[in-house]
Amino acid sequence: MSDWTVPADRPEYDAAAEAALAKLDLETKADLLAGIDMWRTLAAPEAGLRSMTVSDGPIGVRGRFWTAADPSLALPSPTAQAASWDPELVRRIGNALAAEARRKDVDVLLAPTINLHRSPLGGRHFEAFSEDPYLTGRIATAYVAGVQERGVGTTMKHYVANDAETDRFTVDNVIGERALRELYLRPFEMIAAAVNPWGVMTAYNAVNGTTMTAHRELMAVLRDEFGFDGFNVSDWGAARHTVEDVEAGLDLAMPGPFTIYGAHLVEAVREGRTSEEHVDAAVRRMLKLAARVGALEGVAAAVDERIEAVEDPEAFLREIARRSFVLAKNGVPAGDEAAMLPLHGDAIHRLALIGPAAAEARVLGGGSATVFPPHVVAPLDGLRAALGDRVQYAQGVDLFEQITAAGRGFALTVRPVRHDGTELAPEPLANGDVKWMGYVPGLDPSELHLAIVEGVYTVQATGEHVFGTRGAGRHKLVVGGEVLFDGAHVFAGDDPFEAFFGPGVERARVRLEAGQEVSVRLEYTPDDFPPGFPPSVLFGLMHTEPRPDEDRLIAEAVETARDAEVAVVVVSTTAMTESEGFDRRDLRLPGRQDELVSAVAAANPNTVVVVNTGSPVEMPWADEVAAILLTWFPGQEGGGALAEVLLGAEPGGRLTTTWPRRLEDAPVVQVVPTGEGELHYDEGVFIGYRAWERRGGAEPAFWFGHGLSYTDWEYEEIGVDGDEVTVRVRNSGSVKGREVVQVYLAPEAEVQGGIEKHRLAGFQAIEAEPGETVEVVVRLEERSFQYWSEQEHGWRDAGGTWTVEAGRNVGDLRLSAPVKRA
Structure with missing residues (x-):
């Protein structure tokens, strides 16, 4: 484990917290635990306490206002960050955030989100780091260290076992004690x-019959066994039980102020249903947080230095993306001697770039991970900057699934209007969505009568355009001076987040001519938001362009590819495929993208496929193409990083999860609860590569840890001295490269319930010049040799003989040596 910088508490923090606590009455203390709006806590000037602000991550910091008027850097997704297998890089990511x-x-x-990739169908798979608890823990530790050493707090989330989205508010995850300890609690x-x-943030779900915000047993594990002394915040809307939650150690119920704390908590204390001591314990932890972040007068923050700018952010974001890209396949085209990648720019006269995501990149996943970046570099932008007009673009397919927020061609603003008709200043919109979560710019939410989205649409294509709306409330939609809809939309779902991210509703169809400029206006009067949430204004102007003839698009793409020396096809998922709020039903690419890839590969054997997804997808064309590059959700600079990697920069990533060839091959696919609302983790400790190895049979498309280099590597020697493993590797290729040396332990012991064939025990990323030899030293942890005994309720050494193995991935282990246990 790296020697991280951990900000130390100042010795006066406990006394300062006690002094502040003594100045607060019960009502103020209860309100402090309730929050005042979507993102802020109560200020208590009488105790020297200012309000504190929390904000969604993990790929950017949104702040209080979810608006394009306040842009945020958009980093690569957590799957991409972890694919670097580089804790020091992730520490720098934390610094930037x-x-x-x-x-x-x-x-x-x-x-960070430190739930596991239990199943590839998990809807927030892209927001978690890995299927392996050790790798997750190492990467997440670096993330937390990087953020907190700059004086900003973090919340490990979601505690615990929030590994799927289906019925996430009500599901009871039934998990054995051993799996909980070895997998889900380990990070x-x-x-x-x-x-x-x-x-820490406690999850919506229950575990073994108890909802997590009220789970005394598991909170005791976190605090008493693991030594966690921070504050505990609920996921938004997760807290449901005033007495049970405060007594279990939930400190902050968000969002405020209409939570189970506040007046409800005061009433519970007054009636003797709980003790004020529980309230005080929670407030102490909130006051310690305030001291740490500099929100409590009279004591200095844990970190004095205040850094508010990322040095050369565009270059840094490209570096993260490059180090995350996984070169999954790099074949040698027929009649050639060299591998397909990297491309040699000076030898390319025509490159075909194909796919909707090549022009409109998908840089982040849907849900609370969403931010508005200041700009986005698409693959088309990046490659044209490098190769100019030698890049010929073809769309290839139409990925339309349902009406979406107005985007391409729209110039929009939004402004609030008071009940007396006073209109406030407009602010720009990145697209047709408005998300005023718990606030209205310039107004108290109670003063808002309606909001107006207004602007001009420059028509991009001739044909029938569809306009629509999103959000519970009354909508008046006017296009080109004509009222197309004037009526109400009633929110009827069980999940309040549907109001944020749910589907739009088609309202009218209008024929428009390309190049035409059309005025658009949407007046929106909100309904009451679901109970437990602060007043929020969440609505959208929706739009769909005329749907093109896909047969024609594919034919045009094939012709563009046939005339080029190289074809690069960018395939992607959509916001309807990977997002918070729902799980995936399959692993197929949306639309006719598989058909497109096969058609292009048949026309040009030099076809490279760029897979722009946050999590695994099926690739039935894998054997038909020359190379496959996995770029995850690469952040706002992804297109520039892609151009650099295709043209020679080393793709540094390695898989953090095992990719199946087909969904039916995956060992764990159950993410939907039974009729009793239970989701049984019957696989125990066998998820990811552990399950693949145990079951045997079908091979995955790519093993955990897989990733190719632009050079070759020889694993020459391994040695074990006590708890240290030394691995010597040599760059046997012709260019400088990057390798991730992976060390696994293989037990021979038999334990009840079985034990893994391999478990990751260490790793180190290295760089080497051609011919250079590097020695990697990995220290083995005692826990790597242990298992959790459900009979004795504790960690036990598995005993027997162990073998340490090193290699390029769990399916390609090249060196081994016995490990002598004392």
Whole structure:
């Protein structure tokens, strides 16, 4: 484990917290635990306490206002960050996010997500790091260290086992004690031991019959066993039980102020249903957080230095993306001697770039991970900057699934209107969506009568355009001076987040001519938001362009590819495929993208496929193409990084999860609860590569840890001395390269319930010049040799003989040596 910088508490914090606590009455204390709006806590000037602001991560810091008027850097997705297998890089990512948080006056980042890739169908798969608890713990530790060493708090989330989205508010995840300890709790334990995290977020779901915000047993594990001393915040709307939650150790119920705390908590104390001591314990932890982040007068923050800018952010974001890209396949085209990649720019006279995501990149996943970046570099932008007009673009397919927020061709603003008709200043919109979560710019939400989205649409294509709306409330939609809809939309779902991210509704169809400029206006009067949430204004102007003839698009793409020396096809998922709020039903690429890839590959054997997804997809054309590059959701600079990697920069990523060839091959696919609302983790400790190896049979498309280099590597020698493993590797190729040396332990012992064939025990990323030899030293942890005994309720050494193995991935282990246990 790296020697992280951990901000130390100042000795006066406990006394300062006690002094502040003594100045607060019960009502103020209860309100402090309830929050005042979507993102802020109560200020208590009489105790020297200012309000604290929390904000969503994990790929950017949104701040209080979800608006394009306040843009945020958009980093690569957590799957991409972890694919670097580089804790020091991830520490720098944490530093950058802390700077963004400081710039936006945010005290606590609601990240990182350290749930596991239990199943490839998990809807927030892209927001978590890995299927492996050790890798997750190492990467998340670096993330927390990087954020907190710059004075901003973090929240490990979601505690615990929030590994799927289906019925997430009500599901009861039934998990054996051993799987809980070895897999799902392990990253929390690692972070708590290494870097003293300042916060944790408890999940919506229940575990073994008890909802997590009221789970005394598991909160005791976190605090008493793991030594966690930070604050505990609920996921938004997760807290449901006033007495049970406060007694279990839930400190902050968000969002405020209409939560189970506040007046409800005062009433419970007054009636004797709970003790004020529980309230005081929670307030102490909130006051300690305030001291740490500099929100409590009379004591200095844990970190004095305040850095509010990321040095050369565009270059840094490209670096993260390059180090995350996984070169999954790199074949040698027929009649050639060299591998397909990298391309040699000076030898390319015509490159065909194909796919909707090549022109309109998908840089982040849907849901609370969404931010508005200041700009986005698409693959088309990046490659044209490098190769100019030698790049010929063809759309290839139409990925339309349902009406979406107005975007391409729209120039829009939004402004609030008071009940007396006074209109406030407009602010720009990145697209047709308005998300005023718990606030209205310039107004108290109670003063709002309606909101007006207004602007001009420059028509992009001739034909029938569809206009629509999103959001519960009354809509008046006017296009070109004509009222197309004037009526109400009633929100009827069970999940209040549907109001944020749910589907739009088609309202009218209008024929328009390309180049025409059309005025658009949407007047929106909100309904009451679901109980438990502060007043929020969430609605949208929706639009769909005329649908093109896909047969024609594919034919045009094939002709563009046939005339080029190289064809690069960018395939992607959509906002309807990977997002918070729902799980995936399959692993297929949306639309006719598989057909497109096969058609292009048949026309040009030099076809490279760029897979722009946050999590695994099926690739039935894998054997037909020359190369496959996985770029995840690469952040705002992804297109520039892609051009650099295609043209020679080393793709540094390695898989953090095993990719199946087909969904039916995946060992764990159940993410839907039974009729009793239970989701049984019957696989126990066997998820990911552990399950693939145990079951045998079908091979995955790519093993955990897989990733090719632009050079070759020889694994020459391995040695074990006590708890240290030394691996010598040599760059046997012709260019400088990057390798991730992976060390696994293989037990021979038999334990009840079985034990893994391999478990990741260490890793290190290295760089080497051609011919250079590097020695990697990995220290083995005692826990890597242990298992959790459900009979004895504790960790036990598995005993027997162990073998340490090293290699390029769990399916390509090249060196081995016995490990002598004392």
